[in-house]
Amino acid sequence: MSKQIQRPATPAKKPKARSRVPSEATLNRRKRLMETKRSAIMEAALDVFSRYGLHGTSLDQVASQADVSKTNLLYYFASKEDLYINVLRQLMDVWLSPLKSFSVEQDPAEAIGDYVRVKLELSRDHPAESRLFCLEVIQGAPLLLGELQGSLRDIVESKVSVINAWIEAGKLAPVEPHHLIFSLWAMTQHYADFRTQVEAVSGRTLEDPAFFAETLTNLKALVLQGVCPRS
């Protein structure tokens, strides 16, 4: 019954050792390849999730866009939700950082102008992140609510103080800081989330450098000067 007896009694020492005990270099290479694949899957997932949402997206869609099989995808991520959560978590890093930069020492007009530029660049270069964040918040942010009420709120409050300090110093018109921040977010993210509408109406997108420049100039002018002519 057993076929072990057929095997030569002398154990092969040298030739087989390589395949049984991979070198450290091989292990590292494998690890790198796995990381690359994980990233590819997450990138594809971000793109599809950001259009159709968690439920509107099938694993087959993500898998085919990432050029892996569905089963293989499920080797890298325990479940669809697990994949979604990983994508969201990575997204938040990109999302929370730009606001951190502005501080009391800066010139308010310059700080706000820079912020508009950075956020508009995000809309141009990371539209999927913008859309996915939007989708998640529209649903009531089931997975991000904690972070919105925690980290985000904290950052916003600290910037509210900065803006209030500017106002008290007479460097800024008395606008309630929360609304200013909401408006900056809204105006800039609009060009990513409503890209289809912007393109349908104006025929242009942020990928067109001239349109990007024009948009940036106009948003800055709007926020800083408003539409009423200065005397």
Next chain:
Amino acid sequence: MSKQIQRPATPAKKPKARSRVPSEATLNRRKRLMETKRSAIMEAALDVFSRYGLHGTSLDQVASQADVSKTNLLYYFASKEDLYINVLRQLMDVWLSPLKSFSVEQDPAEAIGDYVRVKLELSRDHPAESRLFCLEVIQGAPLLLGELQGSLRDIVESKVSVINAWIEAGKLAPVEPHHLIFSLWAMTQHYADFRTQVEAVSGRTLEDPAFFAETLTNLKALVLQGVCPRS
């Protein structure tokens, strides 16, 4: 084989007539009831679709929220997509109207201020419409693209002319009208679509009359005056 011969030869004239031939009043009542039910289903559908999207929503969800059975729902609407399309179509009527109002004769500051107010009222009173429109556009507006490129674009172009006329008359600072319109949309719709975030960060919503008033004042000030102090 035929049972007709079993029937009494004398046809019942008066007593049975009522149940066989419903009066016109009865028919109207039925029609009204059906219309009411259709509306209830569409209202429920709008609410659920606007959170979870077409694919994220199940007919069971809609049916239970509308207090009808799923089978009954499918008596009123041929399919889930049919229901979705009906909801979208009705939505667009609400959505396209406010922009139509402003014209060259008006004072620009007043016209723009009024528009902000009306749009903010929409965000407060019809948040589901705002969310569903957002979801649809994020996906690339598969069902609305025609309308965006057609009716919407036409209306926008006519308003672009109005704004340009104001600028030429020196009544408005030289802002590119498309960007002004996009910004007005973005700033006002933000309070509906990102309500969760607004509430998480500020602890308030448009349903609070004080917050609504504060928001309106600040958005108007922002668009009309900007944040740089006037000398």
Next chain:
DNA sequence: GTCTATAATATGATAGAC
């Protein structure tokens, strides 16, 4: 017009060979 099955399908997830 409303109900109770039930068909038909899509899709998330697992088992087990290699």
Next chain:
DNA sequence: GTCTATCATATTATAGAC
């Protein structure tokens, strides 16, 4: 690690009684 079945389930939609 990656593949080929395959299971399990959710959900759209229909058939047919009442």
